[in-house]
Amino acid sequence: MTDSRTRLLGLIGDPVEHSLSPPLHSFLLARAGLNYCYLVFRVKRDALGAALAGVRALGIRGLNVTIPHKEAVVPLLDELTPEAEAMGAVNVISNEEGVLIGANTDGWGFLKPLEVRGVPLLERRAVVVGAGGAAAAAAHALLSAGAEVALVNRTPARARALARRLSRLGPVEAAAPPALPALLRGAELLVNATPVGMRPHVGETPVPRELLREGLIVYDLVYNPPETRLLAEARARGAVTIGGLEMLVWQGVKALEIWTGAHFGEGDVRAALDHLRGGLGDG
Numbered sequence: 001m002t003d004s005r006t007r008l009l010g011l012i013g014d015p016v017e018h019s020l021s022p023p024l025h026s027f028l029l030a031r032a033g034l035n036y037c038y039l040v041f042r043v044k045r046d047a048l049g050a051a052l053a054g055v056r057a058l059g060i061r062g063l064n065v066t067i068p069h070k071e072a073v074v075p076l077l078d079e080l081t082p083e084a085e086a087m088g089a090v091n092v093i094s095n096e097e098g099v100l101i102g103a104n105t106d107g108w109g110f111l112k113p114l115e116v117r118g119v120p121l122l123e124r125r126a127v128v129v130g131a132g133g134a135a136a137a138a139a140h141a142l143l144s145a146g147a148e149v150a151l152v153n154r155t156p157a158r159a160r161a162l163a164r165r166l167s168r169l170g171p172v173e174a175a176a177p178p179a180l181p182a183l184l185r186g187a188e189l190l191v192n193a194t195p196v197g198m199r200p201h202v203g204e205t206p207v208p209r210e211l212l213r214e215g216l217i218v219y220d221l222v223y224n225p226p227e228t229r230l231l232a233e234a235r236a237r238g239a240v241t242i243g244g245l246e247m248l249v250w251q252g253v254k255a256l257e258i259w260t261g262a263h264f265g266e267g268d269v270r271a272a273l274d275h276l277r278g279g280l281g282d283g
């Protein structure tokens with residue numbers, strides 16, 4: 001229920017129809033008893049400036065930003081947090097009395113599931129498959145936490161470009177898919193940052209099952225379905241698995257903390273995960 005004190009939050013992107021952000025944020029806001037409302041806004045690229053003027057004019061408290069606006073929004077904001085500045089991408093806008101501050105909680109959200117499992121990252125080797133926005137966030141976070149990163153991408157030139165961009169943060173190399181077996185033998189962590197295995201292509205996997213083993217942590221950023229073929233095969237072969245829904249919930253929790261000042265803990269995250277899994281189904 002809303003009243004005259006209800007504050008507005010939302011998501012801008014295109015498309016936004018299937019976003020999990022509304023059920024996630026609405027669930028956590030209700031759980032914490034916070035008087036906010038979260039809506040989605042499909043915003044075309046050429047309307048981005050007008051949308052932000054609307055945020056200022058209407059006093060909208062904050063927005064999530066998704067594809068294709070995460071980079072385009074950067075020059076339109078008043079300030080950036082150091083993470084957003086370093087990533088050149090914003091997924092959270094906070095309206096501080098008319099001053100729009102861009103933040104990036106994807107890296108933090110990516111690391112949190114590893115942190116709660118006590119996974120050490122310092123000087124550990126990680127293989128990230130993919131070289132798009134999610135791979136950039138994961139690799140950036142891993143390098144900042146002291147890990148060594150190998151980027152493996154279908155289009156190797158894109159992996160090389162990303163590796164060059166991140167190289168000031170720590171040891172990062174780019175490789176083509178044939179290097180995957182050798183790289184995985186020496187790695188502790190595998191991250192899938194491609195959409196391979198996402199619904200409706202649930203029979204596909206980015207990494208052959210023979211390369212998965214006990215002692216490897218397999219983290220799939222795909223969250224629909226919650227358990228991908230990659231994760232099911234990794235689990236069957238004795239690997240520790242982490243699904244993309246966890247990153248999604250943690251980056252959302254951090255955004256809510258920025259907007260509302262409330263704190264959300266592991267119990268809230270577990271409840272939100274159950275809520276979202278229930279909506280997505282298991283398969």
Ligand SMILES: NC(=O)c1ccc[n+]([C@@H]2O[C@H](COP(=O)([O-])OP(=O)(O)OC[C@H]3O[C@@H](n4cnc5c(N)ncnc54)[C@H](OP(=O)(O)O)[C@@H]3O)[C@@H](O)[C@H]2O)c1
Binds near residue numbers: 195222245246
């Ligand atoms: N859990 C979360 O919170 C979260 C957050 C962000 C994204 N994600 C998920 O992460 C995935 C990637 O998102 P993104 O934003 O990084 O996308 P993106 O910027 O479009 O990048 C996609 C990457 O996947 C590769 N790729 C695409 N199809 C492939 C295929 N059939 N075989 C091999 N490689 C393929 C692309 O390779 P090329 O360079 O060769 O095209 C590219 O490197 C999506 O499933 C998204 O839902 C999850």
